[in-house]
Every structure is written in C-alpha cells, then in structure tokens.
Amino acid sequence: MKNPLRHGIAHVVPAIFPLVVCAALFGSPSAQAQNAERLATQLCVACHGIHGDSKSPMFPKLNAQSQDYLVAQLKGFRQHVRGESDARSYMWAIASQLDDATVASLAEYYSQQQPTTGGTGDxxxxxxxxxxxxxxxxxxxxxxxxxxxxxxxxxxxxxxxxxxxxxxxxxxxxxxxxxxxxxxxxxxxxxxxxxxxxxxxxxxxxxxxx
Ligand code: HEC
Ligand code: HEC
Incomplete structure (x- = not known):
C-alpha cells in the first residue's frame, strides 16, 4: 500500500461532511468560525498539527499563514490546479468537501494562529x-x-x-x-x-x- 493515511481519509471525510453541511444551513459568521475550528481540531490536526503547528516535514505548517494564500491553495486543490503527487494523495479529496464559506473560515482560523519561531540549523x-x-x-x-x-x-x-x-x-x-x-x-x-x-x-x- 503506497499511502497508508489515504485509507484513513476515506473514512474521516464522510464523517466530517455533516459538519460542513450544518454550517451551510446555519451560516451565520460565528457558526462558520466554530465550524472551521471544529474541522481544524478534528480533521486537519491529524496531519497539520495543533493550531497548524505541524511537527512533521511531510505536512506544511499552516499557523500564521497568509489568509489570501490559504484560500487560494484550498481552491487550487479543489480545482486540481495544484497537481503535485502529495497534493493529489492528501489534499484533493479533503478540499473537494469544503465549500467557499468553509474555505474562507478555515483560512481565517489558521491565519490567526501564532507563528512558529526559533528553529535551528547549520x-x-x-x-x-x-x-x-x-x-x-x-x-x-x-x-x-x-x-x-x-x-x-x-x-x-x-x-x-x-x-x-x-x-x-x-x-x-x-x-x-x-x-x-x-x-x-x-x-x-x-x-x-x-x-x-x-x-x-x-x-x-x-x-x-x-
Ligand atoms: C491526511 C493528512 C492531511 C490532512 C488530514 C489535511 N492535510 Fe492539508 N496537506 C497535507 C499534505 C501532505 C500537504 C502538502 C501537499 C503538497 O506537498 O502538495 C497539505 C497541504 C495543505 C495546504 C497547503 C499549504 C501550503 O503551504 O501551501 C493547505 C492550505 C492545507 N493542506 C489545508 C488543510 C486543511 C484546512 C485541512 C483540514 C480541512 C487539511 N489540510 C487536512 C496533508 C493533510
Ligand atoms: C515575484 C514574486 C516572488 C519571488 C521573488 C519569490 N516568490 Fe516564492 N512565491 C511567490 C508566489 C506568488 C507564491 C505562491 C504560489 C501559489 O499561490 O501557489 C510563492 C510560493 C513559494 C513557495 C511555496 C510555499 C508553500 O507554502 O507551499 C516557496 C517554497 C517559495 N515561494 C520560495 C521562494 C524562494 C526561496 C524565493 C527566493 C529565491 C522566492 N520564493 C521568491 C512569489 C515569489
């Protein structure tokens, strides 16, 4: 099996999908924000870490990332214009479940998290x-x-x-x-x-x- 996590996503995405639909029905701004936080802490966290401060170089950090850039990437995965193999394997299926309002509130959530500082190297x-x-x-x-x-x-x-x-x-x-x-x-x-x-x-x- 090439990608063990992929099997996992197939189960997680349908489970989380009702949350997205719920937010669409009760689409007030604060319900949207809560929905984004729930998705972030229940789904995205598995790879991108708590508050998007990922601990594995396999998964990019999302904390304090530019909001407009995050929106563009999530739409890029959804529209398949960001087509490298890790994007296909990991993000295409997830992004396909996110409507525009959810994309916007997830981007807002991650852009507001504290940045990572103080790394080391040669x-x-x-x-x-x-x-x-x-x-x-x-x-x-x-x-x-x-x-x-x-x-x-x-x-x-x-x-x-x-x-x-x-x-x-x-x-x-x-x-x-x-x-x-x-x-x-x-x-x-x-x-x-x-x-x-x-x-x-x-x-x-x-x-x-x-
Ligand atoms: C199963 C693991 C996994 C899950 C769950 C996951 N991602 Fe990702 N994500 C990845 C990987 C791997 C990449 C890097 C893809 C690449 O290299 O093209 C990525 C890339 C991204 C990027 C691009 C970051 C950048 O710097 O360009 C964004 C934005 C993103 N994910 C958002 C999310 C959001 C929001 C969720 C939850 C709704 C989520 N991801 C859930 C694995 C995951
Ligand atoms: C003329 C403007 C411009 C310059 C100069 C530039 N970049 Fe970028 N870079 C961009 C844009 C725009 C993006 C976002 C692309 C997208 O939307 O996918 C980007 C994205 C990136 C990414 C992907 C980040 C991620 O989270 O996935 C990396 C890495 C990067 N640039 C590295 C560099 C490095 C290193 C340099 C200097 C050698 C550099 N860039 C110079 C415009 C620039």
Whole structure:
C-alpha cells in the first residue's frame, strides 16, 4: 500500500461532511468560525498539527499563514490546479468537501494562529540562505525572495509566509515548481528555475530557522 493515511481519509471525510453541511444551513459568521475550528481540531490536526503547528516535514505548517494564500491553495486543490503527487494523495479529496464559506473560515482560523519561531540549523547554511533571501543572486538571475515574501518571510496576501516552515517541505515545493506539477503560480515557477540545489537548500535552512 503506497499511502497508508489515504485509507484513513476515506473514512474521516464522510464523517466530517455533516459538519460542513450544518454550517451551510446555519451560516451565520460565528457558526462558520466554530465550524472551521471544529474541522481544524478534528480533521486537519491529524496531519497539520495543533493550531497548524505541524511537527512533521511531510505536512506544511499552516499557523500564521497568509489568509489570501490559504484560500487560494484550498481552491487550487479543489480545482486540481495544484497537481503535485502529495497534493493529489492528501489534499484533493479533503478540499473537494469544503465549500467557499468553509474555505474562507478555515483560512481565517489558521491565519490567526501564532507563528512558529526559533528553529535551528547549520550556521553557515543559514548565513548563505539569508543572503539569497534578502539580496538574491544577481549573477544567476535569482531575485531576492524578500521582495515578494516580505522582509522577515512573513508573507502577505497572495505571497505565502515562509518563515518557520519545515525546510524539507519548502525544498519539495521548489522541486514541484521546477518539474511543473505545481503549476498554479507561474511567477514562482520562474523563480524556482533560477535556483540551484545548493541555493535552495541554504534558503530553506535559513527560513526554517526563523
Ligand atoms: C491526511 C493528512 C492531511 C490532512 C488530514 C489535511 N492535510 Fe492539508 N496537506 C497535507 C499534505 C501532505 C500537504 C502538502 C501537499 C503538497 O506537498 O502538495 C497539505 C497541504 C495543505 C495546504 C497547503 C499549504 C501550503 O503551504 O501551501 C493547505 C492550505 C492545507 N493542506 C489545508 C488543510 C486543511 C484546512 C485541512 C483540514 C480541512 C487539511 N489540510 C487536512 C496533508 C493533510
Ligand atoms: C515575484 C514574486 C516572488 C519571488 C521573488 C519569490 N516568490 Fe516564492 N512565491 C511567490 C508566489 C506568488 C507564491 C505562491 C504560489 C501559489 O499561490 O501557489 C510563492 C510560493 C513559494 C513557495 C511555496 C510555499 C508553500 O507554502 O507551499 C516557496 C517554497 C517559495 N515561494 C520560495 C521562494 C524562494 C526561496 C524565493 C527566493 C529565491 C522566492 N520564493 C521568491 C512569489 C515569489
């Protein structure tokens, strides 16, 4: 069996589905917020951790992630435009059960959680990564990541927070932007193509340490 968790999701999704429908019926803003929190604490928590502060690099952290970005990703999974294999295996089925109002309130919930700070890593790699993040590598055509992702990697609007994210998750995303399976963001695909393996490793190590 390729993906043991997948079997589990098939059971969890139908069980949680009535909660979504309930919120649609009693769709006041506070009922929506409660519904989002219930989904987050009963379903999403299994992979993304408590308050979205995931402990495994298999699963991205969602805490303090930009609200607009979260909405775009959940819709991207639902519409199958974010098509890398982990997205297909883990998020397509889940996102297909979420209506627009639920997507909006889940995004609001996670964007309001405390960010992760104080990660560690190899000091030389962190220093190299910080330079790439802040200044880019003009010789190789690598733009400064900070110009879109924010001076502290905190994200804003369509640009995701990268600070505090698992390095291995960030590296996998750079890879899937490069191989074209995550094709929902041409801008970021172009940036990814400028990054060599060592550059990507340094910048991911720096970001995880923030
Ligand atoms: C069975 C595990 C699992 C569950 C349950 C799960 N996810 Fe995910 N999620 C993943 C994986 C794995 C990825 C990374 C996919 C990839 O690499 O493309 C992901 C990615 C995401 C992303 C993209 C994050 C980013 O930085 O781009 C969002 C948003 C997300 N999930 C939200 C949710 C929400 C909301 C729920 C609950 C309704 C949920 N997930 C439940 C496994 C899960
Ligand atoms: C011109 C703007 C721009 C620049 C410069 C930029 N990015 Fe991005 N990046 C984006 C956008 C937009 C997204 C969101 C794509 C989406 O919606 O799927 C993104 C997404 C990402 C993601 C996926 C995050 C996640 O949670 O899945 C990673 C990793 C990333 N960028 C790394 C970098 C690195 C490293 C640099 C610097 C070398 C960089 N970016 C420079 C615009 C930019």
């Amino acid at each position: 000091a030389a790699l962190i220093a190299e990564g910080q330079k790439i993040f802040e200044q880019g590598l003009p010789d190789k055509g690598v733009p400064a990541c900070a110009s879109c992702h924010g001076a502290q990697g905190q994200g804003n609007g369509q640009f995701p927070r990268l600070a505090g994210q698992h390095a291995d998750y960030l590296l996998r995303q750079i890879e899937v932007f490069q191989n074209g399976t995550r094709a929902n963001a041409p801008v970021m695909s172009a940036v990814a193509h400028t990054l060599g393996k060592d550059d990507a490793k340094a910048v991911a190590t720096f970001l995880q340490s923030r």
